Amino acid sequence: MLEKINKIKKLSYKIRKTILDISYNSGEPSHIGGALSMAEILAVIYSNFNIKVSKPLDRFILSKGHGFLTLLSILYCKKFIKNKKEIFQFQKNGSEFIAHPIMNKSIGIETSNGSLGQGLSFGVGLAISYKKKKNNNSIIVVVGDGECYEGSVWEAAITATENNLNNLFIVVDCNGHQNDGAINKMMNFEEMKKKWLGFGWNVNSCDGHNISALIKAFKKNSKTKPTAIIAKTIKGKGVNFMENNNDWHHGRLTKNLYLESIKSINKN
Amino acid sequence: MNFNSTDAKQWLRMGPRAMFGQFMINIAKKNKKLIVLSADLGRSSGLARFKIEFPKQYISVGISEQNLIGVAAGLANEGFKVFVTSFAPFLSMRASEQIRMNLGYMKHKVNVVALGSGLSMGFLGNSHFGLEDIAIMRTIPNLNVTCPADCSELGKILDDYAFNDRGPSYIRLTGIPGSKNLYDKNYAYKFGKNITITKGKDILILSHGSVLGQVKLSVEALKKMNISAGLVNVVSLKPIDESIITLFKKYKKIVTIEEHTSVGGLGSIMTEKILKNGIKSRLFSISLPDKFGPTGTYDYLLKYHGLDSENITKKIIKLVKKK
Numbered sequence: 001m002l003e004k005i006n007k008i009k010k011l012s013y014k015i016r017k018t019i020l021d022i023s024y025n026s027g028e029p030s031h032i033g034g035a036l037s038m039a040e041i042l043a044v045i046y047s048n049f050n051i052k053v054s055k056p057l058d059r060f061i062l063s064k065g066h067g068f069l070t071l072l073s074i075l076y077c078k079k080f081i082k083n084k085k086e087i088f089q090f091q092k093n094g095s096e097f098i099a100h101p102i103m104n105k106s107i108g109i110e111t112s113n114g115s116l117g118q119g120l121s122f123g124v125g126l127a128i129s130y131k132k133k134k135n136n137n138s139i140i141v142v143v144g145d146g147e148c149y150e151g152s153v154w155e156a157a158i159t160a161t162e163n164n165l166n167n168l169f170i171v172v173d174c175n176g177h178q179n180d181g182a183i184n185k186m187m188n189f190e191e192m193k194k195k196w197l198g199f200g201w202n203v204n205s206c207d208g209h210n211i212s213a214l215i216k217a218f219k220k221n222s223k224t225k226p227t228a229i230i231a232k233t234i235k236g237k238g239v240n241f242m243e244n245n246n247d248w249h250h251g252r253l254t255k256n257l258y259l260e261s262i263k264s265i266n267k268n
Numbered sequence: 269m270n271f272n273s274t275d276a277k278q279w280l281r282m283g284p285r286a287m288f289g290q291f292m293i294n295i296a297k298k299n300k301k302l303i304v305l306s307a308d309l310g311r312s313s314g315l316a317r318f319k320i321e322f323p324k325q326y327i328s329v330g331i332s333e334q335n336l337i338g339v340a341a342g343l344a345n346e347g348f349k350v351f352v353t354s355f356a357p358f359l360s361m362r363a364s365e366q367i368r369m370n371l372g373y374m375k376h377k378v379n380v381v382a383l384g385s386g387l388s389m390g391f392l393g394n395s396h397f398g399l400e401d402i403a404i405m406r407t408i409p410n411l412n413v414t415c416p417a418d419c420s421e422l423g424k425i426l427d428d429y430a431f432n433d434r435g436p437s438y439i440r441l442t443g444i445p446g447s448k449n450l451y452d453k454n455y456a457y458k459f460g461k462n463i464t465i466t467k468g469k470d471i472l473i474l475s476h477g478s479v480l481g482q483v484k485l486s487v488e489a490l491k492k493m494n495i496s497a498g499l500v501n502v503v504s505l506k507p508i509d510e511s512i513i514t515l516f517k518k519y520k521k522i523v524t525i526e527e528h529t530s531v532g533g534l535g536s537i538m539t540e541k542i543l544k545n546g547i548k549s550r551l552f553s554i555s556l557p558d559k560f561g562p563t564g565t566y567d568y569l570l571k572y573h574g575l576d577s578e579n580i581t582k583k584i585i586k587l588v589k590k591k
Contacts, residue, residue, distance in 0.1 A: 103373075103374050111374065112369065112373045112374050113369075115365055115369055117334075118334075118338055118366060118369055118370070119338075121334070121335045121336075121337070121338020121339050121341075121342070121366075122338045122339075122341055122342045122345075122370070123342065124335075124338070124339050124342060125338060125339040125340060125341055125342015125343045125344075125345065125346075126342040126345065127342075128327065128339065128342070128343060129342060129343050129345075129346035129347075129348065130346075132324070132348075133346070151334075152332075152334040152335055152338070152366070155329075155330075155332035155334060155335035156332075156335050156338065156339070158330060158332070158335075159329045159330070159332070159335055159339060162330070163327075
């Protein structure tokens with residue numbers, strides 16, 4: 001177990017490093033803060049579940065589209081995308097790798113996204129399909145806490161419980177911030193747990209940067225209900241000057257800032 | 269799907285919504301991959317029997333149209349043949365962006381069946397009318413927009429979508445039980461193609477949806493007055509059958525008739541075609557105004573807006589005489 005945790009820790013570091021590399025290389029502002037808060041979440045999902053390009057088994061949907069830097073990084077770290085040159089096309093003119101995912105099943109991008117609040121319904125559709133096909137694999141959807149203001153998230157939350165989708169997981173990346181700043185206290189980590197419980201989900205909450213806690217949260221699933229993992233995270237996690245600083249929701253890395261950010265993740 | 273005149277008469281009494289449910293039953297018998305979803309309008313979609321006969325192929329998501337589209341896209345992604353139903357504005361407007369993302373951008377093959385479009389919701393009022401849906405839906409890339417004229421055409425369209433790969437589609441149901449049929453005997457339907465109903469030389473009439481039943485009566489009345497009108501059913505509003513351009517050249521006057529606002533429907537589509545192709549013919553449009561109107565029975569509303577056969581006849585006589 002310890003060995004597994006260490007491996008995922010290393011992967012999380014590699015994801016953060018790749019996020020910063022890609023972002024700096026693009027020369028353009030990009031969604032760094034909300035990408036860094038998801039590093040451990042995606043590292044655990046891609047290590048714990050059987051996600052493959054060739055044969056769809058477990059499936060991952062990034063509903064929080066602006067977290068694409070993390071998805072792109074893990075697809076590279078897990079060799080879905082083999083060439084570094086390809087990920088360095090991020091936010092270059094005409095590239096398919098932009099601020100939000102563009103569906104490309106050949107490299108494991110399941111959906112096009114960017115308009116928030118839509119991924120869970122799609123995940124519900126996949127989970128119902130799996131039930132109909134008697135496929136025992138799982139569907140995992142990641143949403144942001146700010147995204148949960150979208151009413152369609154809760155529409156999908158109801159359909160998921162009505163259909164007893166115990167093969168469906170949602171991870172709420174509670175980094176406590178949205179575009180315009182800190183999230184309202186009625187939508188904070190504690191409230192988020194209550195809301196998903198109220199909607200009838202099996203709810204596990206944890207520190208979203210603690211790998212063993214995340215693994216446990218996925219293990220404590222239910223036989224009848226979909227599972228919501230409410231993960232408390234830090235926006236900009238790992239880079240000191242970005243942590244809880246919403247200027248980095250969408251920011252540009254200069255050379256100096258890039259070098260400083262790499263130093264910072266090496267220390268943390 | 270073939271039909272005879274007895275079917276046509278019987279289906280007319282049932283109306284498009286009840287017949288939608290019936291046609292889905294026929295398709296489900298042949299296609300185990302069919303799944304029908306509704307946002308709490310199963311009964312209004314004539315699906316009560318379908319639910320009983322094919323419980324595993326029916327999903328109700330409750331009153332959540334945005335969610336309806338996302339769930340349907342997920343199912344379509346896994347190879348199911350998916351049809352969803354709700355009222356026209358709730359699909360084309362409330363779930364418009366979900367349709368844009370899932371059906372347009374990602375090309376998930378969902379068939380969106382918009383019930384009670386046009387004025388057919390009668391006393392339920394403007395909140396339920398489908399006045400603008402063609403205008404909105406036709407701007408979304410990769411989405412077909414199809415408007416059946418009567419129940420037999422609806423059956424043919426549903427069959428075509430169920431057993432072929434046409435991509436994502438919006439199917440617009442107008443008319444009520446008893447609305448005049450366009451077809452009383454079997455005919456050939458081909459995806460994306462116009463259907464010529466009558467040939468004529470004085471004016472070309474283009475129309476879609478259940479109002480075609482009224483237009484057909486007008487054309488018959490005009491014939492008795494020695495006015496010869498050509499009538500074409502533009503059943504596919506997207507893609508448009510480009511052969512219409514050749515037909516334009518044979519007429520000095522063209523008129524579009526539709527149960528849709530003057531903004532963005534068939535009238536607008538044909539205006540674009542005429543301008544782009546340098547057609548010299550004059551184009552007129554008979555449609556609903558760009559405003560919210562009164563409510564009442566369907567027949568009352570058609571008359572109020574001059575979309576009943578008598579009013580259409582009068583308007584066409586005027587257009588033909590116009591210098």
